[in-house]
Amino acid sequence: MIYLKALVLFLLTASVGMADELLDQIQARLTRSAITRGAFEQTKQLKVLRKPLVSNGTFIYDKSRGIAWKTLSPVPSLLLISDTRLWTAQGEQPVPAAFGKVFQAMLGADLAQLAAAFEITGAVRKTSWQVSLVPRDEMLKKVISRMQLSGDHELRLLEIFETNGNSSTLRFQNISHPDRLAVGEEADFAHLSP
Amino acid sequence: MKKPILRIYHPRVAAFAWLLGLLALGVAGSRVLTADWLETGFLALLPATEQQPEIARAVRQHNELINGKIICLTGADSAPQAVAHANQLKERFERSGLFKAVRLQVDQQAFAERYRQLFAYRYQLLDAQTRRILQDQPEALIGRNLEILYSPVGQLEAANLERDPLLLFSRYFNAQNPGRFTLVQGVAVVRDGERFWALLIADMADNRLPLDNLEVLRQLVNEAKDPIEAAGGELLSTGMPLFTAEGSHSAQREIAIVSIGSTLGILLLLLTFRGVRPLLLSCVGIAASTFAALVISILVFGKIHILTLVFGASLIGVGIDYALHYFCNSFSSADWTPAKGLNFILLGITLDLATSLISYASLGVPPFPLLREIAFFSVIGLIGAWATVVLLFPLLLTGFKPAHKPAMLRLTSYWQQHWPAWLLRNRAWLAPVAIVAIAGGLWQLTPRDDVRLLQSASAERLAADHKIRQLLPVRADSQFFLVAGTDPQDWHRNEQALLQRLEAQKQQRTLASFDGLSRYWPAPDTQFANYRLLKRTFHETGLLQRYMAELGFDRHAIAEEQQRFKIAENNSIGLAEWLDGADEARKMHWLGCDAGRCVSTVSLSGIKDLDALSQLDGLPGVRWVDQASQLSSLFERYRASASILLVAAYGIVLIGLGCKFGWRNALTIMAVPVLATAVSLAMLGWFDQLFSLFNLFALLLVLGIGVDYGIFFFLAGDKRSSTALAVTLSAITTLLSFGLLAVSSTAIVHAFGFTVAAGILTALLLAPLVGLKRTRQ
Structure with missing residues (x-):
């Protein structure tokens, strides 16, 4: 009996400790595609506010262009993120440390490049999986203490815990993988072309 | 024979005097x-009198700030790889000890401190966009804030929401x-x-750019390229020190070419x-005259330009003629003595010294530092060369007898007889x-006076510079605005007025970007106005209260903010x-306040229309500085005046010769340099060579x-054979040394060599025509 327990424990720690293997397993389940489209619901919990900031909208991820994040309510707005650029109607900003990459990796289900930026622990169950990411980058570490991802063959839930106590929860729904961008989406991404 | 000269001349006394002088x-x-006596920067060439002193001072300050800066970009296919190359470069730079600072990682600490320092003034420091929104439509600010707060990446902006609810x-x-x-x-990519x-x-530790450091720098950057390129990366670099380094490197190479040529001449x-x-x-003569010129020039000017x-050194080259003339004279008769030789050549070389002095001294008339120095x-x-020949040579040539008739003498003798005859x-x-x-x-x-011809930067260096300016808004080094005011408030008003005009040009795309301090630091009255604007729009109307309550702040938090x-x-x-606490890019714009005058620079990049910019000169407190164009136009004006001086020099020499030898003879002698000059200029035209001040x-x-x-x-009389030898030897040594400059990669040095070569060849071919009749008579 004690042996069995030890074996289970061993297997468990093995699957937890070996990030690469863990990611490989999750990766194997995820639907890989050049384009991912879906809806999101975001709940931001800011410490100083009594109620959470809830917003929803749609997103589209294109491997070669980046992410278009379209908030529909309560304030319609568009945010575009690529490897190196972050565009909003208010102007262009430098991408906050490693953020563009992380976002892309998560939405594009390219988990391999996460391993470089985060310490990864987690577990894979029969139909679902869950990982926890702790930033390695000193700058990111100052802002974000931990991120939690979970899903099945798609990413379903993303939680971001900030060091100052704020947190955000992002739920993804209606995920699909179209072959090409719609005309309107093409036009949105045009803001990113120099 | 002119015995009086010989009677008062004692070779030992003369040589002793020479030695004393040398000591x-x-x-x-x-x-x-x-x-530190050598100046290498090109901006040092600008005459001080060309500018008002306070502007000259501001420009000098600006130049000192940018002089020691080097900008490098390391390229790769991925950002981490590019950063790895940059780290490697940084290490190499730091090891060299050439730099006082090598900046790669953005200083996070300084960044955070700056944030803390300015945060207390958040109600006074509004950026232009926020101010505009508040003035036009305060409610729009709320919409924008919500957009940021709801954004999935708005963590940093929202971090201080509690103490800065309006962000x-x-x-x-x-x-x-x-x-x-x-x-x-942490690296900017x-x-x-x-x-x-x-x-x-990187900032050079010594931004006076001493020559040794420049050579080390040039090699350092070249060597750094190899490992990066071997790893599939790229290295782009630019900056004043690199351009200066390349310039002085090629200048040194050219000096080497001249010395190889001189060595060949000496072998001859x-x-x-x-x-x-x-x-x-000959060597003593050249060395002593160059040494005298160098030492006395530095004594007078403090520092001389490369x-x-x-x-x-090129112009002193005439001096070797005196020595050659003296030696060649020894072939003229069997019972030659140094005293007889000196007696014969003294008139000729003294006359020549006088004419050369007149023509060279005329160069110093315009108030152009380089011309004066030269x-x-x-x-x-030249005086040194003449003094060496006259004072030292007679003693040291005692007992000198050429043992043979050189083949060269027979050749030149034949040539001086038959060539003029053929010509006639x-x-x-x-x-x-x-x-x-x-x-x-x-x-x-066609004259070309572009100052950039002075810089002998390689095509590779220019391409790198161009590429960097495409990728980054690197400020133009030599074009900028100076803005002055009686106090910071007055200065601020003047600079803001200028920035507005520049914004209009940016909109028309004649300018890529511009930067000035007043963009970031609002003047005190603007700070108060900003506060009042916030008070009027958000506080007095209750808009702040409404916004905060709707967002979810509690009553207590709202009261605290108020x-x-x-x-x-x-x-x-x-x-x-x-x-x-500002970063260096900002500090560089400020030249300080002194005696009721505050001055800043407004930097520009991606300039497409210089005229439009120069028209802004004369706005209150604003001066347009364009050092490149200024130098070019200066070169143009001095080319014009130096041309007149050259003509005047010919005139003076002609008058001098006329008084001595009579007008007809003077005209005959002058025909040689006049025709040589004409042919030289014509060759420049035919071969489409550079024609500028330096020609x-x-x-x-x-x-x-x-x-x-x-x-x-003219004075040769029956000694035409030995004179022909002296002239031929002189022409060959001149061609070997200065004519060789024609292979130079620096446009102006090349033009110099070409002009000398064409002129000297012509003079050599024409000179034997002089004095023919005298001999026949």
């Missing part, structure tokens, strides 16, 4: 040559750091297509005289052909305090040497 120079030289400060702070940089491992570039900025001397004495004496050294340098050098026989067709050729060439001559706002009413941050130096040399040849032949 004095040696003592002075040991003092000045150990100090005023994050707006101001973000607007302070424009540009499209991404930070990768810019992307261009598939390439990522990491930015590294050796072959001709088959003796060591003339050779050694171009003075190149051109000055004029002074060459005048001293064929003058019927030669003269018209020559006239047409000269006229045609002169007609095609209290904080109230307390901050009389806050304001002065320029000095603001600058104190005039070459023409002065042609005048000096041409007159020489003319006088020597």
Whole structure:
């Protein structure tokens, strides 16, 4: 009996400790595609506010262009993120440390490049999986203490815990993988072309 | 024979005087040559009198700030790889010890401190966009805030929500750091297509750029390229020190070419005289005259420019003629003695010294520092060369007898007899052909005065510079605005007025970007206005309360914010305090306040329309500075005046010769340099060579040497064979040394060499025509 327990424990720690293997397993389940489209619901919990900031909208991820994040309510707005650029109607900003990459990796289900930026622990169950990411980058570490991802063959839930106590929860729904961008989406991404 | 000269001349006394003079120079030289005496920067060439002193001072300050800066971009296919290359480069730079600072990682700590320093003034420091929104439609600010707060990446902006619910400060702070940089491992990275570039900025420890450091720098950057390129990366670098380094490197190479040529000339001397004495004496003559010129010039000017050294040393080249003339005279008769020789040549070389001095000294008339230095340098050098020949040579040539008739003498003797005869026989067709050729060439001559021709940067360096300026808004080094005011408030008003006009030009795309301090630091009255604007739009209307309540702040938090706002009413941050924590790019714009005058620079990049910018000169407190165009137009004006001086020099020499030899003879002698100059200019035209101020130096040399040849032949009498040898040897050594400059990669040095070569060849071919009749008579 004690042996069995030890074996289970061993297997468990093995699957937890070996990030690469863990990611490989999750990766194997995820639907890989050049384009991912879906809806999101975001709940931001800011410490100083009594109620959470809830917003929803749609997103589209294109491997070669980046992410278009379209908030529909309560304030319609568009945010575009690529490897190196972050565009909003208010102007262009430098991408906050490693953020563009992380976002892309998560939405594009390219988990391999996460391993470089985060310490990864987690577990894979029969139909679902869950990982926890702790930033390695000193700058990111100052802002974000931990991120939690979970899903099945798609990413379903993303939680971001900030060091100052704020947190955000992002739920993804209606995920699909179209072959090409719609005309309107093409036009949105045009803001990113120099 | 002119016995009086000989009677008062004692070779020993003369040589002793010469030695004393040299000793004095040696003592002075040991003092000045150990100090930093060589100037290499091109901006040092600008005449001080061209500008008002306070502007000159501001420009000098600006130049000092940018002089020691090097900008490098390391490129790779991925951002981490680019950063790895940059780290490697940083290490290499730091090891070299050439730099006082090598900046790669953005200083996070300084960044955070800056944030803390300015946060207290958030109600006073509004960025232009926020101010506009508040003025036009305050409610729009709320919409924008919500957009940021709801954004999935708005963590940083929202971090201080509690103490800055309107997100005023994050707006101001973000607007302070424009540009499209991404930070990768703390390093600024810019992307261009598939390439990522990491930015590294280095400051030279000694931004007076001493020559040794420049050479080390040039090699350092070249060596750094190899490992990066071997790893599939790229290295781009630019900056004033690199350009100066390349310039002085090629100048040094050219000096080397001249010395190889001179060595060949010296070998020729050796072959001709088959003796060591003339050779050694020639070397002593050249060395002593150059040393005298160098030491006395540094004593007078403090520091001399590297171009003075190149051109000055060239002009002194005439001096070797005196020595050659003396030696060659020894072939003229069997019972030759140094005293007889000196007696014979003294008139010729003294006349020649006088004419050369007149022509060289005329260079110093315009108030152009470089011209003055060169004029002074060459005048001293020539006097030194003459004094060496006259004072030292007679003693040291005692007992000198050429043991043989050199083959060279037979050759030149034959040549000086038959060549003029052939010319005269064929003058019927030669003269018209020559006239047409000269006229045609002169007609095609077009002056070019672009100062950039001074810089001999390689195509590779220029391409790298261009590429960097495409990727980054690197400020133009030599074009900017100076903005002045009686106090910071007045200065601020003037600069804002200028920035508005520049914004209009940016909209028209004649300018890529511009930057000035007043963009970031609002003047005290603007700070108060900003506060009042917030008070009017958000506090007095209750808009703040509504916004905060709707967002979810509790009553307590709202009251606190109102209290904080109230307390901050009389806050304001002065320029000095603001600058104190500012990054270097900002500090560089401020030149300081002094005696009721505050001055800043407004930098520009991607300039497409210089005229439009220069028209802004004359706005209140605004001066347009364009050092490149200024220098170019200066070169143009001085080319014009130096041309007149050259003509005047010809006139003066002609008058001098006329008084001595009579007008007809003077005209005959002068025909040699005049025709040589005409042919030289015509060749420049035919071959589409550069024609600028610097060709005039070459023409002065042609005048000096041409007159020489003319006088020597005129006075030759029955010694035409030895004179022909002296003239031929002189021409060959001149061609070997200065003519060789024609292979130079620096446009102006090349033009100098070409002009000298064409002129001296012509003078050599024409000189034997002088004095023919005298001999026949």
